Amino acid sequence: MSFDRPKELLKPVKRRFIFMTLLLAVLVEMIPLPHGSTRWLPDFISLVLLYWLINQPRRVNVGVAFLMGLVADIATAGMLGQHALAYSATAYLALSRQRQLVMFNLGQQALAVLGLMLCNQSIMVVARMLSGSAFVGWSYFLPPLIGALLWPLLTKLLLLPYRHHSV
Amino acid sequence: MDFANTPSFFRSGPKPGTRLLLCALASIALLVGDSRYGLMEQARDGMSLVLYPLQRAVNLPLGMVRHVSDYFTVQADLKSENDQLRTRQLEMSARLARLETLERELNELRSLNAIKASRNDAAQLAETLYTGRDPFSYKIIIDKGADAHLQPGQPVVDGHGLLGQITRVQPLTAEVSLIIDKNQMVPVMIARTGERAILYGYGGGVEIRYLPLHADVRENDMVVTSGIDGLYQEGTPVARVSKVERNAGAAFSRITTEPLAGVQQTRFVLVLQEKGQTPPRPAEPVVPVKKTKGKKPADSE
Numbered sequence: 001m002s003f004d005r006p007k008e009l010l011k012p013v014k015r016r017f018i019f020m021t022l023l024l025a026v027l028v029e030m031i032p033l034p035h036g037s038t039r040w041l042p043d044f045i046s047l048v049l050l051y052w053l054i055n056q057p058r059r060v061n062v063g064v065a066f067l068m069g070l071v072a073d074i075a076t077a078g079m080l081g082q083h084a085l086a087y088s089a090t091a092y093l094a095l096s097r098q099r100q101l102v103m104f105n106l107g108q109q110a111l112a113v114l115g116l117m118l119c120n121q122s123i124m125v126v127a128r129m130l131s132g133s134a135f136v137g138w139s140y141f142l143p144p145l146i147g148a149l150l151w152p153l154l155t156k157l158l159l160l161p162y163r164h165h166s167v
Numbered sequence: 168m169d170f171a172n173t174p175s176f177f178r179s180g181p182k183p184g185t186r187l188l189l190c191a192l193a194s195i196a197l198l199v200g201d202s203r204y205g206l207m208e209q210a211r212d213g214m215s216l217v218l219y220p221l222q223r224a225v226n227l228p229l230g231m232v233r234h235v236s237d238y239f240t241v242q243a244d245l246k247s248e249n250d251q252l253r254t255r256q257l258e259m260s261a262r263l264a265r266l267e268t269l270e271r272e273l274n275e276l277r278s279l280n281a282i283k284a285s286r287n288d289a290a291q292l293a294e295t296l297y298t299g300r301d302p303f304s305y306k307i308i309i310d311k312g313a314d315a316h317l318q319p320g321q322p323v324v325d326g327h328g329l330l331g332q333i334t335r336v337q338p339l340t341a342e343v344s345l346i347i348d349k350n351q352m353v354p355v356m357i358a359r360t361g362e363r364a365i366l367y368g369y370g371g372g373v374e375i376r377y378l379p380l381h382a383d384v385r386e387n388d389m390v391v392t393s394g395i396d397g398l399y400q401e402g403t404p405v406a407r408v409s410k411v412e413r414n415a416g417a418a419f420s421r422i423t424t425e426p427l428a429g430v431q432q433t434r435f436v437l438v439l440q441e442k443g444q445t446p447p448r449p450a451e452p453v454v455p456v457k458k459t460k461g462k463k464p465a466d467s468e
Contacts, residue, residue, distance in 0.1 A: 026221070027221060027224070027225050030218075030221060030222055030225045030297065031225050031229070031297075039302070061180075061183065061186060062183055062186035062187050062190055063186055063190065065190070066190040066193065066194065069194065070197075070214075071214075071218075074211065074214040074215060074218055075218060076301045078301035078303070078304070079198060079201055079202055079301075080197045080198070080200075080201040080207045080210075080211065081193075081194040081195065081196070081197030081198035081200075081201060082194075082198060084190065084193070084194040084197065085190075085191060085194035085195065085198065088186075088187055088190035088191055088194065089187065089191065091183075091187075092183050092184070092186070092187035095183045096183060127198060128303045131198065131202040132202075133303040133304070133349065133370075134303075134349060134369070134370050136302050136303055136370070140302060
């Protein structure tokens with residue numbers, strides 16, 4: 001897999017497609033999985049969200065991140081507002097450097113995404129610890145790493161419908 | 168700068184900073200409202216109702232895979248399982264016969280002593296929909312809720328022992344806090360000695376705290392519910408003592424236990440009724456009136 005960012009001209013992205021991918025991420029999040037897998041499975045909602053924040057900043061903004069955070073809160077039966085806070089802060093960080101991020105190649109983007117998702121997790125840890133939960137251990141920071149490794153693959157996948165030569 | 172004649176290409180609503188401020192304020196308000204005051208239950212109920220079809224849709228293919236793999240079970244497996252079940256059933260029926268005589272005797276004794284039989288054995292079978300993905304709390308979501316008249320507080324068991332307790336009931340689903348969750352406590356006793364204790368979940372496991380050093384606890388002791396809280400039926404197995412550390416420097420012995428129920432892997436669970444029928448608290452003892460000089464109170468008992 002080449003890590004260069006795609007240079008061809010793409011078809012315009014439909015709002016419907018953005019919605020569909022976010023919905024799909026929520027569905028993936030809700031699949032009942034054996035308990036151990038949640039220790040390393042990345043947060044797909046935030047991955048897809050970051051993709052759209054970086055590539056379509058005019059469509060997906062902090063408000064959308066907040067709403068998706070609320071949905072994630074309900075879907076994971078966590079505390080209401082925890083994901084919402086983390087996602088909106090991360091969305092703000094991503095948007096403030098969006099013009100740089102979109103010029104990076106996929107490897108550099110993956111590094112940036114790693115940083116953003118680590119920030120995501122830290123905000124959630126702090127929020128939970130302030131509300132009286134115990135620290136869950138450093139393995140909590142493993143999913144961002146795997147998420148960053150999946151980033152190039154995710155980018156290629158989400159670009160597929162918008163290539164000109166694919167019908 | 169936004170002007171009235173700015174082309175729509177440049178216009179993008181409030182700045183990200185402003186949006187962040189609004190969203191962060193809203194989410195902090197939600198966090199505080201949810202964790203401190205529990206204000207968001209209604210909203211959560213509504214949202215969960217909206218998400219329920221999604222949940223079902225996601226579970227559907229998995230359920231089909233299960234059905235298919237059930238269908239293609241090897242015949243030898245079926246046969247050996249059948250044999251096992253048959254021997255187990257024989258053992259069970261023998262024990263059941265003995266239990267029935269015992270129960271009859273117990274009921275006779277109870278009626279002799281005018282004690283009400285407090286067992287209420289109605290139970291509902293439910294299926295685990297999914298485990299909460301939140302690594303901070305140990306919860307499972309089951310597929311029965313207010314539609315099956317579940318109520319928060321009901322104990323949940325599986326084939327091996329106590330699993331947890333229903334903590335939140337939504338229209339079609341219910342949330343079960345497992346005994347290993349950080350805020351769960353179960354009043355228990357050591358089955359061998361009858362010594363009462365409280366089993367604390369600490370997030371990922373359970374332990375017995377605050378038992379004095381001289382308490383008679385050994386490894387492999389069974390820990391069962393004591394039933395003195397009016398919630399869990401007495402005698403439900405909960406955990407097994409795996410290690411006892413007695414440190415002369417500490418005031419209490421350190422007792423590590425392992426939950427018996429498959430807290431992370433059960434598919435079907437039983438929701439039991441609360442024990443209920445707790446007799447009212449005995450009236451506060453009359454505080455004897457302080458003796459004042461010269462006068463003697465009429466009744467000081």
